[in-house]
Amino acid sequence: MQLMTFEEVITYLHKKSRPYSLLMGNGFSMAYDREIFSYNALYDFLTSRDDLLINKLFNVIKTKNFELVMQQLDTTLALLEAFGSDGELQQDIILASKKLKDGLLTSIHQLHPEHVYKIPEKKAIACAEFLTLFLNSGGHVFSTNYDMLLYWVMMRQHIENSIDGFGREIDNIDEVIQGGIAEYSGLVWGPNVVKQNVHYLHGALHIFDTGVDIEKEQYDQSNFLIEKIKKRLERENYPIFVTAGNGDEKLSHIRHNRYLSHCFDLLSELDGSLVTFGFNFGEYDEHIIEAINKATHAQNKTPPKLWGIYIGVYSEADAEHILSIQSKFHAKVKLFDAKTANVWGN
Incomplete structure (x- = not known):
């Protein structure tokens, strides 16, 4: 082709x-860097942490795709709610979902280049x-x-x-109007959004x-x-x-x-x-x-x-x-x- x-x-x-x-x-x-930023690299890192719940999720669903695991968890939770299952089981699913999200964030953090x-x-x-x-x-x-x-x-x-839309805003506008020195915020989204x-x-x-x-x-x-x-x-x-x-x-x-x-x-x-x-x-x-x-x-x-x-x-x-x-x-x-x-x- x-x-x-x-x-x-x-x-x-x-x-x-x-x-x-x-x-x-x-x-x-x-x-x-393929070794860092592929789905498989994140999966290998996550499962190497010996977290029994996360490992069980990947073994049951048999995938290395985080998005698919999240989808399966959401579907399971929706079915449990539809059939009126006990709240304890639903909480277990919610906990599993949160743990996977937290683990993904932690994994990316630890795999990321230092600075x-x-x-x-x-x-x-x-x-x-x-x-x-x-x-x-x-x-x-x-x-x-x-x-x-x-x-x-x-x-x-x-x-x-x-331009990503972020900038600094004046936090003490009332004081500035009265002649005070401006104090600026951290980087917030909004000041440059028009040109983003x-x-x-x-x-x-x-x-x-x-x-x-x-x-x-x-x-x-x-x-x-x-x-x-x-x-x-x-x-x-x-x-x-x-x-x-x-x-x-x-x-x-x-x-x-x-x-x-x-x-x-x-x-x-x-x-x-x-x-x-x-x-x-x-x-x-x-x-x-x-x-x-x-x-x-x-x-x-x-x-x-x-x-x-x-x-x-x-x-x-x-x-x-x-x-x-x-x-x-x-x-x-x-x-x-x-x-x-x-x-x-x-």
Whole structure:
């Protein structure tokens, strides 16, 4: 099968003089380090912790896919509720679900590179150049990954036109009006939301919902970001993190969080073209396909409207999978060889 190269895709889109956006999945992180960021790596780490409950879950359901385990637990709980089973058994299922979520967060934390400067400079530069292609076109960057690789690259390389919507607000506005010195908040989502072009569709380890504000942990010289997150986890303060199984459950989680809902709405309103990297459009990604199709269904041919989607594939099997579901997309679909993108300068 003849595939386009990444350079051919970008050259073609650039000539169209329309914005082009990027959607990244787990393949973005796996391209950095497959041993750390694959489902299997997280599974191996979790099961090596000798947690009997978590090990039993994986053995019974016979999968290494966390999302599938979560889906099975949710289905079991719904059946128990429907048949009026005793509350103790339902609580056991709820506990198992919470334990799996906690274990997943802990595993990602412990497997994650220690801090931003552990990323080799060559890789950080190459990734920044890759991301800048989309941002400079007026497009957006969307990620479904929980890890902080994207955030770290943007911090380390100081990508000036990357805006995640977070900023600082004045906490003592009444005192300032009376001539006092301004005191600023931590990084909260809102001050730069109008210009936001970087979106974590399923949340991320560094983004927290306090119930009042959406906050972002920030790296500094005295406290590495991972250490700050660890302290939050110890206080049972968890990141915004979509762990539900199927597309409907993920969308329900998204709609119940104002940050996630905003990011999802922007995906649904895309203008120009969309390029995907490391995103396989699996059976649990129907909500993403629906958002893309909504962006395609503009009422006329004036912006905003999504005109085409360019999907990166790594193998013939990947290509065959996309071709088998091509009819689900309402926009024009083209395939390119994801290996030619060279995101991390390998």
